[in-house]
Amino acid sequence: MARTGRRRGESGTREAILDAARACFAERGFSTTSVRSIAAAAGVDPALVHHYFGTKGELFAAAMELPLDPGAAVPALLEPGIDGLGERLVRFFLGVWDEPAARQRVQAVLRSALTEEAAAALLRDFVTTQVLGRVAAALGTPDGELRASLVGSQLVGLGLLRYLVRVEPLASADEDTVVAAVAPTIQRYLTGDMHQPG
Amino acid sequence: MARTGRRRGESGTREAILDAARACFAERGFSTTSVRSIAAAAGVDPALVHHYFGTKGELFAAAMELPLDPGAAVPALLEPGIDGLGERLVRFFLGVWDEPAARQRVQAVLRSALTEEAAAALLRDFVTTQVLGRVAAALGTPDGELRASLVGSQLVGLGLLRYLVRVEPLASADEDTVVAAVAPTIQRYLTGDMHQPG
Numbered sequence: 001m002a003r004t005g006r007r008r009g010e011s012g013t014r015e016a017i018l019d020a021a022r023a024c025f026a027e028r029g030f031s032t033t034s035v036r037s038i039a040a041a042a043g044v045d046p047a048l049v050h051h052y053f054g055t056k057g058e059l060f061a062a063a064m065e066l067p068l069d070p071g072a073a074v075p076a077l078l079e080p081g082i083d084g085l086g087e088r089l090v091r092f093f094l095g096v097w098d099e100p101a102a103r104q105r106v107q108a109v110l111r112s113a114l115t116e117e118a119a120a121a122l123l124r125d126f127v128t129t130q131v132l133g134r135v136a137a138a139l140g141t142p143d144g145e146l147r148a149s150l151v152g153s154q155l156v157g158l159g160l161l162r163y164l165v166r167v168e169p170l171a172s173a174d175e176d177t178v179v180a181a182v183a184p185t186i187q188r189y190l191t192g193d194m195h196q197p198g
Numbered sequence: 199m200a201r202t203g204r205r206r207g208e209s210g211t212r213e214a215i216l217d218a219a220r221a222c223f224a225e226r227g228f229s230t231t232s233v234r235s236i237a238a239a240a241g242v243d244p245a246l247v248h249h250y251f252g253t254k255g256e257l258f259a260a261a262m263e264l265p266l267d268p269g270a271a272v273p274a275l276l277e278p279g280i281d282g283l284g285e286r287l288v289r290f291f292l293g294v295w296d297e298p299a300a301r302q303r304v305q306a307v308l309r310s311a312l313t314e315e316a317a318a319a320l321l322r323d324f325v326t327t328q329v330l331g332r333v334a335a336a337l338g339t340p341d342g343e344l345r346a347s348l349v350g351s352q353l354v355g356l357g358l359l360r361y362l363v364r365v366e367p368l369a370s371a372d373e374d375t376v377v378a379a380v381a382p383t384i385q386r387y388l389t390g391d392m393h394q395p396g
Contacts, residue, residue, distance in 0.1 A: 111312040113363055114305055124363050132365065149359060149368035150379050157355020161347060165311055165322050167330065170347035181348055181392045185383045194379050 014052055017042045021063040026118055030060060030126040057130050064109060067102035071130030078138045086187030090179050093155050097163045107164055127152065139190060150189040158182060215240045215247055219261040224316055228258060228324040255328055262307060265300035269328030276336045284385030288377050291353050295361045305362055325350065337388060348387040356380060 008016060020042035024033045035056050039046040053059040057071035077088050096102050112119035132152055136144035161167045162178070170178070188194075206214060218240035222231045233254050237244040251257040255269035275286050294300050310317035330350055334342035359365045360376070368376070386392075 107312055111309060114309040114312065120363055124365055127363075128365060146367045146371060146375070146379070149365050152365060153355040153359040153368060153380075154352050154383070155355070156358055157351040157353070160354055160358065161351040165318055165325075167322055167326060167347050167350060169344045170351065173344060177344070181344070181387070182351075185352070185386070188383070189379070 013042075013044060013048070017044060017049055017052060017059075018063050021059050025060060025063060025122055029122055030056075031129055035059065060126060060130075065105050066109070067096060067099060067105060069130075070127075071134070074131055074134045078134065082138065082191055084187075085190055086185070087179055087183040089151065089155065089186055090158075090183045091175070093159070094175055094178060097159050103163050106159065110160075110164075135190075143194065147189050147194070151186050154182065154185050154189070211240075211242060211246070212250055215242060215250060215257075216261050219257050223258060223261060223320055227320055228254075229327055233257065258324060263303050264307070265294060265297060265303060267328075268325075269332070272329055272332045276332065280336065280389055282385075283388055284383070285377055285381040287349065287353065287384055288356075288381045289373070291357065292373055292376060295357050301361050304357065308358075308362075333388075341392065345387050345392070349384050352380065352383050352387070 017038065021038045024038050024041055028037075033056075035049050036046045038059070039049045042049070049059065053062050055069070055072070058069045060066075061069035061071075073092065077085065077092055080088070097106070109119075109123060113123045114120070132145065132148035135148040135151065138144075139147055141147070158170075158178070162170045162173075215236065219236045222236050222239055226235075231254075233247050234244045236257070237247045240247070247257065251260050253267075253270070256267045258264075259267035259269075271290065275290055276283065278286070295304070307317075307321060311321045312318070330343065330346040333346040333349065336342075337345055339345070356368075356376070360368045360371075
């Protein structure tokens, strides 16, 4: 927080922007909050927000203390194409969750989403537009959004059981075992036949 | 609670048993807590606990206000055999989550598990011994426990995204669409080749 009667230093300005971002995102969601409105709430120029934090997605990740901006990570994963995307997504996802600090933050975000509807709405909005929407666009099929949300359901459930509730033997299985089991699921959700009966 | 100096009525006795069950399960977990120890803590005969609540699993479900005892539901789902089990599990699971009261309770249990390690340990113990262990035993293969925990990961993630965070279009998709998408995943985790590369 800025001390009264003194100019804020860089770290004070950064904190003021992060506070404003948390308040604006919580109140209006991710999509309808602009960097301009966050800058106004923090009393700084929008260019300074971009200078310190980059894109709106990166600012959101910093405000929520996420280990990375998923909206920035997804394009890099999509770039080599849809072939093998299932395995790339699973390996990337396991790599992020393997970091204890990342796990703690994701746990806090999930807990909030299960506690307050506003937090659930914010998570839903961010994940839909920044992560699943990008995967759906890369698929380019009419059912791309459904496919992307099914991918999300398997990855979130895997993270929850392996890293947070820690159900065995899934919690201790080595990465290659998990990839061999789960990557074909993800690849089928992305590109497989989804209308065959169970 | 019993009023001092008066005999507890039936509802007072039931409440005393539920209170004792919650305390014992929270302190010692599901597996190592006996109905006898809960009865002792409530100051009643074990036969009365069985009379009011049935099995330990049913008492746990009542104490946690679960919509049903998953440990009792699983054998009925397994009974017709492994063929088609994927679809039966998904349809049963969707049916439970479709009830708003059930959803609220599962949300509360998950929130607790993400908040306190003791609650996570209790959930892990119950789900492993009562649900996943039964599925693994029915499969009868050395990797049955891993397969069962993968089934759990997909079902939990589906419930979380469809019913709690409510990510679209998964949240609004009709049951048959979800079954066509997810049942083959579950069936492959149960009986498919798990060593093929992604």
